[in-house]
Amino acid sequence: MERTEVIVAGAGPTGLFLAGELALRGVGVTVLDRLPEPDLNIKAGSVNVASAELLDRRGLLPAAEAAQRRFLASVGKFGPTVEAAKRGGRRFLAAGHFAGFLFDNDLIDQSDPVLAAHRAVSNGLGVPQQEVEQMLAEHCAQLGVDVRRGVEVHGVRAGDEAVTVETSAGEFTADWLVAADGGRSVIRKQLGIEFDGTDPEMTGYQAIADFEDASGLRPGWTWTPNGVYAYGPVPGRIFLSRFRKPPQDRDAAVSVEELQEAVRDVTGVPVTITGIHGRATRFTDHTRQARHYRRGRVFLAGDAAHVHSPLGGQGLNLGLGDAANLGWKLAATVRGWAPAGLLDTYETERRPIGAAVLDWTRAQVALLRGDERTEQLRKIVGGELLRVPAAMNRIVALSSGILQHYDVSDTADTAAAPVGSIAGDVELTSGTRLADHAHDGRFVLVDRSPDGRFAVSGLADRLAYVADPADEPSLLVRPDGVIVWASSGDDDQKLLDAALARWAGAK
Ligand SMILES: Cc1cc2nc3c(=O)[nH]c(=O)nc-3n(C[C@H](O)[C@H](O)[C@H](O)COP(=O)(O)OP(=O)(O)OC[C@H]3O[C@@H](n4cnc5c(N)ncnc54)[C@H](O)[C@@H]3O)c2cc1C
Incomplete structure (x- = not known):
C-alpha cells in the first residue's frame, strides 16, 4: 500500500490548484484521476477577477495571459468585439453577463474604489478551462506533484490517524484526503455527507458544432419562449438552456440529433448540425451544496462540495477559491504550525461563499424562464435596473468575485x-x-x-x-x-x- 501526506482525488482545476498549493509548501501530495487523459470537453470559457488574482499571486499570470492571447486568436470574426472589451489601460473592464445581460463597460463608474482596487486583471481572463487545467498541470509538474491518471477511486476508509482510498490501482493511504472529484463525488457519497438543494428545472447544452448554415442564429444572447441561447464567440460555439427536465440517461454522450433537436427547439431556427467537435456538454440547474465541507481527515472542495448551473460562469472560480483557502491551512497543519481551529475555518469561510454563488445562479435561471411574466421581469432588470451605473457596478463586482468577504x-x-x-x-x-x-x-x-x-x-x-x-x-x-x-x-x-x-x- 502506498502512503503519502495528502491524497487529492480529482485532477480537475480544483484538485490541481490545491495540489500545487500543498507542494509549494513541501507537502507530499498524490493526485488520483480516473481519466487517462485530461477532459477536453468544452466547459468554462473564462476565469473571473478573483481567480485571475489567485493565478497572479502564484506567478501564473503571464502563462494565463498567453493562453488568453491564443483564445483571442481563435475567436475569428468575434475577435474584434472581444478585443475591444479588453482595451482600456487603467480602467476596470468587465467581461461577462448576468442571465444573458452582458456587462456594459460604458456604464461602469470608474471612480468606484472597490473596482479600482482590482484593476490589474480587471476583466478576468478569457481562458478556456482546458487551458487553465493544462497550466495548472504544468505548475504541479514543476513542483513535483505526483499525478496518477487512469486511477479511479471506488471507496474510502477514514480513521482517526489516516485515511485510505480504494482505487482501480490498489489502495493508497494518507494523513489527509481532499475530495475534488467533481459534482458526483464518490467520496462525498460514501461518507454520507448530505447534499442539500433544489432539483433542476432546465437542461442545457454547450458545444462547438458544424452547422450547414448558421446565418439564422444571432450572435450574443437571445431569449426565446423555450429558453435562451448564446452563439459565439468561438465560431460554431452554441450554448443553450431550455426548461425541460434532464433526459433519463444523464451519462449518455450528446448525439448530433439530440443537440440539433434542442437547438431548433430553443432558437426556432431550422438549423442542420453535421458534426460536433469533441464532445458536447449537457448540464442542468441541479443546485446543491454539501452540508459539511469536512468529515474528520477528509475535505470536500470544488464541485464535490457544490453544484449549480453554469449560468454566469462561477463554478471553476468557486473551486479555485476553495483550493486557495484550504491549501495553505492544510499545509500548515501537515507542517505542524497551524494555530488551533485553523482547519475548521475552511468550512466556516467557504461554505457561505458557496451558498451565495448557488443563489446567484438560481436567480439567473429564474430570469431565463420563457413565460410572459418572466419576459416582463427581464425587461425591468435588463432594460431598467442594469442601465443604472451603480447597479452595473454592483453586479459586475459580485460576478467578479471581488466582494468575497x-x-x-x-x-x-x-x-x-x-x-x-x-x-x-x-x-x-x-x-x-x-x-x-x-x-x-x-x-x-x-x-x-x-x-x-x-x-x-x-x-x-x-x-x-x-x-x-x-x-x-x-x-x-x-x-x-x-x-x-x-x-x-x-x-x-x-x-x-x-x-x-x-x-x-x-x-
Ligand atoms: C457547459 C459548462 C460551462 C461552464 N462554464 C463555466 C464558466 O464560464 N466559469 C466557471 O467558473 N465555471 C464554469 N463551469 C463550471 C466548471 O466547469 C466546474 O465548476 C469545474 O470544472 C469544477 O472543477 P472541479 O475540479 O471541482 O471538478 P471537475 O472539473 O469535475 O474535476 C473533477 C475531476 O475528478 C475526476 N474524478 C471524478 N470521479 C473520480 C473518481 N471516482 N476517481 C478519480 N477521479 C475522479 C474527474 O475525472 C475530473 O478530472 C461550466 C460548466 C459547464 C458544464
Whole structure:
C-alpha cells in the first residue's frame, strides 16, 4: 500500500490548484484521476477577477495571459468585439453577463474604489478551462506533484490517524484526503455527507458544432419562449438552456440529433448540425451544496462540495477559491504550525461563499424562464435596473468575485476598511506589486511605516516581510489573498500580534 501526506482525488482545476498549493509548501501530495487523459470537453470559457488574482499571486499570470492571447486568436470574426472589451489601460473592464445581460463597460463608474482596487486583471481572463487545467498541470509538474491518471477511486476508509482510498490501482493511504472529484463525488457519497438543494428545472447544452448554415442564429444572447441561447464567440460555439427536465440517461454522450433537436427547439431556427467537435456538454440547474465541507481527515472542495448551473460562469472560480483557502491551512497543519481551529475555518469561510454563488445562479435561471411574466421581469432588470451605473457596478463586482468577504473580526479592527476582503492590485513604492511577493505562498506583511516598526522575526518560513514606507495602511495578507490586518491607529501592534497568532501560528 502506498502512503503519502495528502491524497487529492480529482485532477480537475480544483484538485490541481490545491495540489500545487500543498507542494509549494513541501507537502507530499498524490493526485488520483480516473481519466487517462485530461477532459477536453468544452466547459468554462473564462476565469473571473478573483481567480485571475489567485493565478497572479502564484506567478501564473503571464502563462494565463498567453493562453488568453491564443483564445483571442481563435475567436475569428468575434475577435474584434472581444478585443475591444479588453482595451482600456487603467480602467476596470468587465467581461461577462448576468442571465444573458452582458456587462456594459460604458456604464461602469470608474471612480468606484472597490473596482479600482482590482484593476490589474480587471476583466478576468478569457481562458478556456482546458487551458487553465493544462497550466495548472504544468505548475504541479514543476513542483513535483505526483499525478496518477487512469486511477479511479471506488471507496474510502477514514480513521482517526489516516485515511485510505480504494482505487482501480490498489489502495493508497494518507494523513489527509481532499475530495475534488467533481459534482458526483464518490467520496462525498460514501461518507454520507448530505447534499442539500433544489432539483433542476432546465437542461442545457454547450458545444462547438458544424452547422450547414448558421446565418439564422444571432450572435450574443437571445431569449426565446423555450429558453435562451448564446452563439459565439468561438465560431460554431452554441450554448443553450431550455426548461425541460434532464433526459433519463444523464451519462449518455450528446448525439448530433439530440443537440440539433434542442437547438431548433430553443432558437426556432431550422438549423442542420453535421458534426460536433469533441464532445458536447449537457448540464442542468441541479443546485446543491454539501452540508459539511469536512468529515474528520477528509475535505470536500470544488464541485464535490457544490453544484449549480453554469449560468454566469462561477463554478471553476468557486473551486479555485476553495483550493486557495484550504491549501495553505492544510499545509500548515501537515507542517505542524497551524494555530488551533485553523482547519475548521475552511468550512466556516467557504461554505457561505458557496451558498451565495448557488443563489446567484438560481436567480439567473429564474430570469431565463420563457413565460410572459418572466419576459416582463427581464425587461425591468435588463432594460431598467442594469442601465443604472451603480447597479452595473454592483453586479459586475459580485460576478467578479471581488466582494468575497471573510469575518476576521476576532483579531482585527474591522473599522480598518480592507480587513476581511481580498487584496487586489496593491502597488508598492518599489515599483513592485503585492502579488509579486506572494509567489512562494507565504503571508505577506507590507510595512508602510516610515521606521519599519512592524517588522517581525522568527516567521520567515511562512511570512514575507516587505518594507514599503508610504502614506497608506500597512497590511497583513494571508496566502490566499485575504487581508487580516491593516494599520489604523493606536492598537496596531496589538492587533497585528493577534492576527499573526490567529492565522500564522506566531507564539
Ligand atoms: C457547459 C459548462 C460551462 C461552464 N462554464 C463555466 C464558466 O464560464 N466559469 C466557471 O467558473 N465555471 C464554469 N463551469 C463550471 C466548471 O466547469 C466546474 O465548476 C469545474 O470544472 C469544477 O472543477 P472541479 O475540479 O471541482 O471538478 P471537475 O472539473 O469535475 O474535476 C473533477 C475531476 O475528478 C475526476 N474524478 C471524478 N470521479 C473520480 C473518481 N471516482 N476517481 C478519480 N477521479 C475522479 C474527474 O475525472 C475530473 O478530472 C461550466 C460548466 C459547464 C458544464
